[in-house]
Amino acid sequence: MDLVKDLKRGNRRAIARAISIVENNEKEARILIKKIFKSSGQSLTIGITGPAGAGKSALINKTSIELKKLGYKAAVLAIDPTSHLTGGAILGDRVRMTESTDSGIYIRSMASRGATGAVSMALRNSIRILEFAGFNPIIIESVGAGQTEVDISRVVDITTVVFNPNTGDNIQTIKAGLTEIGDIYLINKSDLPGANQLFDSVRDFIGMSEKNPLVMMTSTKSNKGISEFAKKLQGLMETGKKSKKQKEEMRLDMELRDIILNNVKNKVSNMLDSSKTYAKYLKQVQTKNLDPFEAADKMAKTLK
Ligand SMILES: Nc1nc2c(ncn2[C@@H]2O[C@H](COP(=O)(O)OP(=O)(O)O)[C@@H](O)[C@H]2O)c(=O)[nH]1
Ligand SMILES: [Mg+2]
Numbered sequence: 001m002d003l004v005k006d007l008k009r010g011n012r013r014a015i016a017r018a019i020s021i022v023e024n025n026e027k028e029a030r031i032l033i034k035k036i037f038k039s040s041g042q043s044l045t046i047g048i049t050g051p052a053g054a055g056k057s058a059l060i061n062k063t064s065i066e067l068k069k070l071g072y073k074a075a076v077l078a079i080d081p082t083s084h085l086t087g088g089a090i091l092g093d094r095v096r097m098t099e100s101t102d103s104g105i106y107i108r109s110m111a112s113r114g115a116t117g118a119v120s121m122a123l124r125n126s127i128r129i130l131e132f133a134g135f136n137p138i139i140i141e142s143v144g145a146g147q148t149e150v151d152i153s154r155v156v157d158i159t160t161v162v163f164n165p166n167t168g169d170n171i172q173t174i175k176a177g178l179t180e181i182g183d184i185y186l187i188n189k190s191d192l193p194g195a196n197q198l199f200d201s202v203r204d205f206i207g208m209s210e211k212n213p214l215v216m217m218t219s220t221k222s223n224k225g226i227s228e229f230a231k232k233l234q235g236l237m238e239t240g241k242k243s244k245k246q247k248e249e250m251r252l253d254m255e256l257r258d259i260i261l262n263n264v265k266n267k268v269s270n271m272l273d274s275s276k277t278y279a280k281y282l283k284q285v286q287t288k289n290l291d292p293f294e295a296a297d298k299m300a301k302t303l304k
Contacts (some may be wrong), residue, residue, distance in 0.1 A: 004035050010133045012106065019108055022125035033125055036132040041248040043136035044237045045127060047152040049143070049181075050162030055188040056141050058220040059162060059229075064105045064139065066230035072237075073104070075135035077126055079119070079142040079152075080109040106135060112142070117262055123155060124255060137237060153181035154254070157240045157247060158233065160184045163202060165194030182206070182213045183236060190217040190224055268303070277302050 006014035022029040064074040161182040187199045203215045218225035284290035
C-alpha cells in the first residue's frame, strides 16, 4: 500500500493509519512528514474550545454539515482527555458525530496527554495529514485552556469558545484565560434557562478585550444559530486567508524551536547519564557539600 498516494485520494483508512503513525511512531512519522510537508500550511484551522459538556461535539457535528452546504469539506480532530483510556472517542461522541461521518466529514479523536510536546507535535502533523487528504477547514475540538497540554489558540487560525448556562459557567470561568483567545464566543444551549443572562454577561466582559470578538447564541437541540455560526466562520476563513502565511511562518518558528530544544534536552540528558563529572557533583550535592544551584553552574561550565 502506498500510504502517500492513498492519503492524497482521501482514503479514510490511510488517514487513520497516518494519524496513528504521527501519534505513536516518531521514526515512521519523520519519513511521512518529509513526503507531505512541502504543500502544507494552506488549510484553515478552527479551534472549538470550552468546558466538557458545553456541546462542542454536537455543535461541530451540525456546523460541519452547514459548512458542507457552503462548499467546505471539513475534518475534525477531537483532543480527547478520555482517549488515552479508551483508545478512541467516548461512545457519546461517536454517536453524536455519526451524522457528520455519514455526510463525508472525517472525525478522529486524539490523546490529550503524553510526553512533553508530544501532543502538540502529533496535532500539528495530523493537521498536515488531513490537509494533504484534501480537507479544509480542519476543526479541532478541545476542552478549555489549562486542562490539556495543548494551548489550542496557538495552533489554530480561528478560535471559538463555547459556554452554556448548564455547566455553571460564569464570569469566573470566563476570566480564567479564555477572554483573550476567542474570535467567536458561543452561548450554546440557548434553549435552556439562563442563556440570555449568560449572553449579556459574556458580551459585557468580552467587550473589554482588544480583539472585539463576536458573541452568538446557538442551540444544537432546537437548531438555532448554527447556520449563522457557519456563515461567520466562512467570513473569518475568507479574511483569515490573508494572514495565514504570516501565522504559518510564526508557527513554524515555534515548532522548529520546540524540536531543537527537545533534541538538545535529550542530548544533554544522555550526556549526564554517562558523565563522570556529573556523578561527582551529584555525590557532592547528595552529601550536602554543594548546593544544587552551584553544582548546576559548575556542570554548565564543563558543557560549554
Ligand atoms: N439542551 C441542549 N443540550 C445540548 C445542546 N447541545 C448539546 N447538548 C447536550 O449536551 C451534552 C454534551 O454535549 P457534547 O456535544 O458531548 O459536549 P462536549 O463535551 O462539549 O463535546 C449532550 O448530552 C448533548 O446532547 C443544546 O443546544 N441544548
Ligand atoms: Mg466532545
